[in-house]
Amino acid sequence: MTAVAGKPTRTPSSTALVAVDGLTVEYRRGRETFEALRGVSLDIHEGETLALVGESGCGKSTFGRTLLRLERATAGEVRYRGVDLLKLRGVELRRTRAELQMVFQDPFSSLNPRRKVVDIVAAPLRHARGMSRAEARAEALTILERVGLGAEAANRRPAEFSGGQRQRIGIARALVSRPRFVVADEPVSALDVSVQAQVVNLLADLADEYLLTVLFISHDLGVVRHVADRVALMYLGQIVEIADRDVFFSGPAHPYGEALLSAVPVVERTRSRERIVLGGDLPDPVHPPAGCLFSTRCPLADEHCRTARPEMRDIAPGRQVRCHYPKGFS
């Protein structure tokens, strides 16, 4: 990997580049509908990497995809630089989309196998910026070089590359249109561990270089700890905790965060680490629990939790939690 010239100038601000309010997405399952997102409100600050963490099925990918209009929202607002993204249509939508890009999880299915790498990477410039073929290709070559794939990669097809290289191509495609906001949806979870670090580092370098705001969706708390400025924890379509990275990792206030962190197996000499093993599975989203959504698995839940659903509340500056009994604050 090439070293980055100059020092990172990206610093997280406290103003929102993307302000999400009451975002709700309903899915249909047979004759029933259920909410994959239950009125999610979340500010993504300009210049930060916000990690959205949670287990499969919690709605974190739906959230990322809905922000970029890849899924249809049922209700809510996504304000980006003063406009509601969910209301954009036609040319305006296309133009704005160039500023909002996505890195997908699976580098094997997210690249068209029939097209040459250079054309895959150039496509966003042709569509969103209306560039000529020659111009777009020139830009594509530059960014391919930057992600560590030389000109010899340009005319080959995705199948000729390893998983890590394909994810570099996916990153090049996302960044070629010079976006301001990138959703990276589990960008390294399909890769071997020895390759993961290369791609994580590349993303971090590019985020600094391009002054990106990043929503980093991941289930891997180890990776999150090394890339995120802030962490938002999701459970069953709701955000249940938001905190600065160091605050979160030194001890989540929500019992779910605490359990999640303690469940990650780590390389330690002694095996007798205190572990909170949660009972049961995620509840069926079609029939969510009446009170707190986590109450069916929570070791602290009492009668109050099983009947009254907690609201998100501030417990410290920059720290919010959705729990009746947050750790250290109740």
Place this chain on the structure above:
Amino acid sequence: MTAVSDVSKTGEPAANGRVAGDEVLRVRDLHVTFDVRAGRLPAVAGVDLTLRRGEVLALVGESGSGKSALSMALVGLNRGPRTTITGSVEFNGMDLVRASDRELRKVRGNGIAVVFQDALAALNPLHRAGAQVAEMITTHRAVGKDAAWNRAIELFTDVGMADPHRAVRAYPHELSGGMRQRVMIALGLANNPDVLIADEPTTALDVTIQAQVLEVLKELQREHHTSIILITHDLGVVAEVADRIAVMYAGRIVEYGTRDQVLFDPQHPYTRGLLDVVPSLTGPVTGRLSAIPGSAVTGVERPPGCAFAPRCRLAGPECEQPVELRQRGGEQGHLDACTKEDHR
């Protein structure tokens, strides 16, 4: 072909924290070669292993390292016209490499069971979970249907199903990922095998569910003294349950020893690299992760010497020579396959 060390000469690492039990499985100079379009792919290129009663042996490696090809070859699951398996796998006085398909089927039901990663693909969607377990029992033993069904309920209880009576009646799609993985383990345990081969049994699961399944595996080992070969790329999982560890790279074992030896006194640069790239939950945050450059060799062409050398920052001309797995810098019984002496 590279010389493969005779492990018995150098001494086996002792099982961690318990008396070394008797050997249940002994693998000698195992090679698995696939005929592919580009030529002959040496998926496993000379592996020696010993599994003792009641121990968990972890096979650690990344994709293409040969860990799954190895475990499938132990019970002949990847036999076929395009696969060549040589060497020996001794189990109960039998050599499984030379055993007939019929003999192997018997072994797979009773002696050695395999639990796969993808439970949804491995289970029959048209049959109730309990029926699949019961069938596994009646196929291999003279047991009535009702007795087998009751045994299925028992097994579902053993693997920690919250509601075993309901779960036996459920179809696979009605169960969550964690529950399906438990069904897989119950299937594996149906006939009290001596050896359970678990191929990435928790990789598709969330960490909270993974924690539950790992508890089940540990309990099996404790209560039933089942020997487990755990195949995984996750060193955290390994630290949690393994007694001994074999690290694989490009079809060979590059390091072999007890859990503590391999994880806390790693000898091979690849093992060290793997331990470094795991993003830690403690310690300083640098904003950058340590990385191993490049990617693993997975094609038909293999270097004559150390396969890790192209990615190794310590590599020198001596690494182009064939290298054996033997005791070098580590403790007694801690083996590695790195010729470089100066890095230790």
